[in-house]
Amino acid sequence: MKLTLHVWRQKGPDDSGRHERYEAEDVTPDMSFLEMLDLVNNRLTETGGEPIAFEHDCREGICGSCGMMINGVPHGPKSMTSACQLHMRSFKDGDEIWIEPWKALAFPVLKDLVVDRSSFDRIIQAGGYISVRTGSAPDGNAIPVPKEDADAAFDAATCIGCAACVAACPNASAMLFTSAKVAHLAHMPQGQTERYDRVLSMVAQHDAEGFGNCTNHGACQEACPKGISIDYIAQLNRDLIKATLLDRPE
Amino acid sequence: MQLNSGVPAGPIADKWDNHRFEMKLVNPANKRKYDVIIVGTGLAGASAAATMGELGYNVKVFTYHDSPRRAHSIAAQGGINAAKNYQNDGDSVFRLFYDTVKGGDFRSREANVYRLAQISLNIIDQAVAQGVPFAREYGGLLANRSFGGAQVSRTFYARGQTGQQLLLGAYQALERQIAAGTVEIATRHEMMDVVVVDGVARGIVTRNMVTGQLESYTGDAVVLATGGYSNVFFLSTNAKHCNVTATWRAHRRGAGFANPCFTQIHPTCIPPSGEYQSKLTLMSESLRNDGRIWVPEDKEEKRAPRDIPEGERDYYLERLYPSFGNLTPRDIASRRAKEMVDAGHGVGERENGVYLDFKDAIERLGRDTISERYGNLFEMYEKITGENPYDRPMRIYPAPHYTMGGLWVDYDLMTTVPGLFAIGEANFSDHGANRLGASALMQGLADGYFVIPMTIGNYLARVSHQPVPTDHSAVKDAEKDVRDRLDRLMSVNGNRTVDDFHIELGRLIWNECGMERSKEGLERALRQIPELRERFWNEVRVPGSAADLNQSLEKAGRVADFLEFGEVMCYDALTRVESCGAHYRVEHTTEEGEAKRDDERYAHVAVWEFTGVGEAPNRHVEALEFDNVQLSQRSYK
Known part of the structure; x- marks a missing residue:
């Protein structure tokens, strides 16, 4: 296959950036999208150009490093598939592909397709954990967890932190990400003690990072490569209302 | 090179308890006076950083990722072993210990493996308390499965994403400590060298991967949790960025490298x-x-x-x-x-x-x-x-898929350089010549949550350090070495990509030092690797600038290290004239074509000492003693 790429190139956070056009030749259907970019980058290197910077690592859809807008859609056209798991069989000869970084105020571009997502770590720091010191845990079977709860917690916990949800959202909201962690821990008996403090702190940090609020577009769950449901946002909102109304001593 | 394993005396079941009692402790009020540097934030690094932060040490942790949650531990699928015997099917600490030593084809250190089996119990408890959503039975209790050749069901799992869930547990514990101010994190920083002062590890040189600046950090101990080196083969199941640089740089500064030829090929x-x-x-x-x-x-x-x-x-x-x-x-x-x-x-x-x-x-x-x-x-x-x-x-x-070899460590997980520790896949300690399924997560977390936080105190309580300022001559020398090397990579200006060389090296190592090794093939590889390395340094092209986010330069540095490391791997395979576990020498097989060990001559750990690039390294040995397990020919007929 031969494809025409329009790739966002930006030298650094202060550069205004622009689309540049590249021809990708000798692309085969079994290649992953990132292998197609490898091919383009190696040609660029050999011909004296500078390769396109993009993040990737595990290339099996679990580390959450990769992520880019592909024809305006986070991670490209295939549902429940991160960019590294997208294969070129989803495209056809002669296609034009527009490739851009995540666009959100809270994600400054570092270079080309690489953005700074450290705001996600700070949301977790605000309360996305259960406070348990190493060594102080009771026996693993001391607290039975109903299978349905464990499964629901797991479904929320599969979030890979790629930030496609933010990129898809017209408000650049990170509510799907935040709610996935809130819901994961709220479904476990271990997570109850800090449940309401957690939701308040995490949402406060979410807002402080400059993410917008959720207005129920649902674009995030469409974009999520792990199929995380916006039901978790509803759950977050229930917990948030309850937390706000709870009589909590200062 | 001194190889004192430091295995405590006493019956195997009591060694760890005895040792913990005999260890020197750091007074709680003094812990914050010690600066501990940890490199890597996978299962081992994140759990170690979180736990040492909780204990009160002043921890600084480094990762080349944008977030600790990206480490390749995240990709482990199957599960984590623990000798809980929740299934009442005959499992025990001793059985897990026995299976691990046997599975490793009798090339691991008994005392370390026994401790691992003991600690496996605590890991599950810890992870459950953190909210790791392990698979459950309908009664709400933890589910288990049998895994990779084990005849008991001792593997705990979270669907096919156990590594992800355990890493997120450790990551969250780490982020909690970062918020509490006990741990400081530097993301997008790659370790380029270890700073050794008077024979003792006192710091690291890093490259800030966004600005390209070299930044050095000093402290009282350095812990490497930097994973394995399967990417020497180019094609492996490791994440693309996994590399040998941190352990190789430590090796060049004096840390012995143990059993580099023990590399696991996943079926x-x-x-x-x-x-x-x-x-x-x-x-x-x-x-x-x-x-x-x-x-x-x-x-x-x-x-x-x-x-x-x-x-x-x-x-x-x-x-x-x-x-x-x-x-x-x-x-x-x-x-x-x-x-x-x-x-x-x-x-x-x-x-x-x-x-x-x-x-x-x-x-x-x-x-x-x-x-x-x-x-x-x-x-x-x-x-x-x-x-x-x-x-x-x-x-x-x-x-x-996985490398059993790694930096040699003693019972306290310290390398041959005092003050330099290695945990998780980066060390060699527990899996011998072959790792059993669902044991990598167990080892990473055992080292990070439960071993290093104790043993590092035993080290720190015994040393009295003067602070090393970052303008110390040893720091400046290390920085200069790093800078010269980066400049050299940038200035070759040849016409071949880094990937090109990596693919060529990978193919060579896979063919000659992969699933089957022969004397002839290994000798051929030892002739070809230096030639390839020379061509790399004359023909590679690294575009862009060193003072910038430059992924080609990052890759080039790692591949340059693989081009040195590949040699010692082949030396190790060549000089271990037996087959054992994953090391299969075609000259040494049973009639049925199974690996044939030579316990008389090779029941030892081979530990390599760096002597210079292109120089034959020195081989040292740590003899292995088996007092609790009967050496036998593995049979799975």
Whole structure:
């Protein structure tokens, strides 16, 4: 296959950036999208150009490093598939592909397709954990967890932190990400003690990072490569209302 | 090079307890006066940083990722072992210990492995308390499965994403400590060198990967949790950025490298589909619990797999190993697959795989049960290959996956450089010549949560350090070395890409030091690697600038280190004139074609000392003593 790429190139956070056009030749259907970019980058290197910077690592859809807008859609056209798991069989000869970084105020571009997502770590720091010191845990079977709860917690916990949800959202909201962690821990008996403090702190940090609020577009769950449901946002909102109304001593 | 394992005296079951009692403790009020540097934030690094932060040490942790949650521990699928015996099927700490030593083909240190088996119990408790959503039974208790050749069900799992869930548990514990101010993190910083002052590790030199600036940090101890080196093969199941640089730089500064030739080839990966292949994807070994492995008997077979009648299929593992069948250990399953493909029975368009078939399991258990157990793996397979494993058997082939070798460490996990520790896959300690399935997560977390936080105190309480300022001559010298090397990489200005050299090195190591090794092949590799290295330094092209985010430069530095490291791997394989576990020397096999150990001459750890690039390294040995396990020929017939 031969494809025409329009790739966002930006030298650094202060550069205004622009689309540049590249021809990708000798692309085969079994290649992953990132292998197609490898091919383009190696040609660029050999011909004296500078390769396109993009993040990737595990290339099996679990580390959450990769992520880019592909024809305006986070991670490209295939549902429940991160960019590294997208294969070129989803495209056809002669296609034009527009490739851009995540666009959100809270994600400054570092270079080309690489953005700074450290705001996600700070949301977790605000309360996305259960406070348990190493060594102080009771026996693993001391607290039975109903299978349905464990499964629901797991479904929320599969979030890979790629930030496609933010990129898809017209408000650049990170509510799907935040709610996935809130819901994961709220479904476990271990997570109850800090449940309401957690939701308040995490949402406060979410807002402080400059993410917008959720207005129920649902674009995030469409974009999520792990199929995380916006039901978790509803759950977050229930917990948030309850937390706000709870009589909590200062 | 002194190799004192420091294994405590006493019966094996009491060693760790005795040692913890005899250790010097750091006064709680003094802990914050000690600066501990940790490199890497996978299972081992994140759990170590979080726990040492909780204890009160002043911890500084570094990762080359944008977030600690990206470390490759996240990709582990199958599970984590623990000798809980929740299934009442005869498991015990001793059995897990025994299985691990035997599975490692008697090339690991008994005392370390026993401690690992003991600690396995605490890891599960810790992870559950953190909210790790392990699989549960309907009664709400933890579920287990049997995994990778174990005859008891001791593997805890979170669907096919156990590594992800355990890493997120450790990551969250780490982020909690960062918020509490006990741990400071530097993301997008790559360790480039270790700073050694008067023979003691006192700091590191890092490169800020956004600005390109070199930044040095000093402290009282340095812990490397930097993973394994499977990417020396170029194609492996490791994430693309996994590399040997941190451990190799430590090695160059005096840390002995143990058993570098012990590299595990995982039997169930998706075969390469073309020349552009950038990495390989593992399909969890748990699939072998229900899938049956076979190849067509006829080498010329062209029919679709479902059209090949039962009588014309060779279920070779079931045939060769009637009692273990498809669950033979990884090294054996891998070698047999290679044998079948080499003999011309390979399947798929490129004839480079064997079938892993779920037809019988689906008939027996129903599609829903199979989907419950392996749904996400089946989806992943379909995304990559475009084939649906419910209807058509998977194609699998072995791929490099894990490295048992690593920096030599004593019982306290300290390398041969005082003050420099190595944990997780970066050390050599627990898996001998072959790692059992679901034991990597166990070891990473054992080292990080429970071993290093204790043993580092034992070190710190015994030393009295003057602070090392970052303008100390040893720091400046290390920085200069790093800068010179980066400048040299930038200035070659040749016409070949870094990937090009990495692919060539990988192919060479895979052919000569992969699943099968021979004297002739290894000697050939030892002639070719220096030539390739020389060509690299004359022909590579690293575009862009060193004072900028430059992914080509990052890659180039790592590949340059692989080009040095590959040699010691081959030296190790050449001088271990026996077969054991994953190290299979074609000259040393039993009549049935199994690995044949030579316990008289090789029941030891080989530890390599760096003598210079292109110089033959020195080989030292740590003799292994087996007081609790009877050495035997592994048999899985």
